[in-house]
Amino acid sequence: MAKVHDGELDAVVLAYAGLSRVHRADEATEVFDPLEFLPAPAQGALAVECRADDADTIAAITTIADSKAYACAHTERVVLARLEAGCTAPVAAYATVAADNIMTLHAAVIAMDGSATLRATAAGPIDTAENLGMTVARALLDDGASSLLAAS
Incomplete structure (x- = not known):
């Protein structure tokens, strides 16, 4: 985002969840609607794996x-x-x-x-x-x- 602020880039696309996590969501100027900008399959899904006997x-x-x-x-x-x-x-x-x-x-x-x-x-x-x-x-x-x- 610094490169946008410094004029090196016109824009950057970042994960809104990531911006929220670092308390910078207020800097987002556009939030894509997932129905307009469909994500990759299973994007954002998390899985936890463990031993079967645990x-x-x-x-x-x-x-x-x-x-x-x-x-x-x-x-x-x-x-x-x-x-x-x-x-x-x-x-x-x-x-x-x-x-x-x-x-x-x-x-x-x-x-x-x-x-x-x-x-x-x-x-x-x-x-x-x-x-x-x-x-x-x-x-x-x-x-x-x-x-x-x-x-x-």
Whole structure:
């Protein structure tokens, strides 16, 4: 951010969570709506791993586990897997779960040069999350995602 303040850069894109963590969120001049600027699949999801026989850690982890967040991250990763794309591919996915347990998944594949963007959205019960990811990925593939990904 110093380079922006010093005039070396016109702008910089940073994680808002990171700015908040260092108490500088008030310096953000624009906060992107995730539906307009879709994040990478499972962006921001955290995982904790421990030994299978570590009952104390498993008990602690269970108290902080968020089944809806897990379902969202998993569904977003289903899109990535079904597209046969890696973590550096120009693929975005963002899932949310409403109070009524309906998941909405938005995904996109973007040409590396920015010349084309394919988007797909679907919604359904959270217990069909994996199928939702497959449905959205299939829609993107039907619209030509393979050719955009092949060029990346």
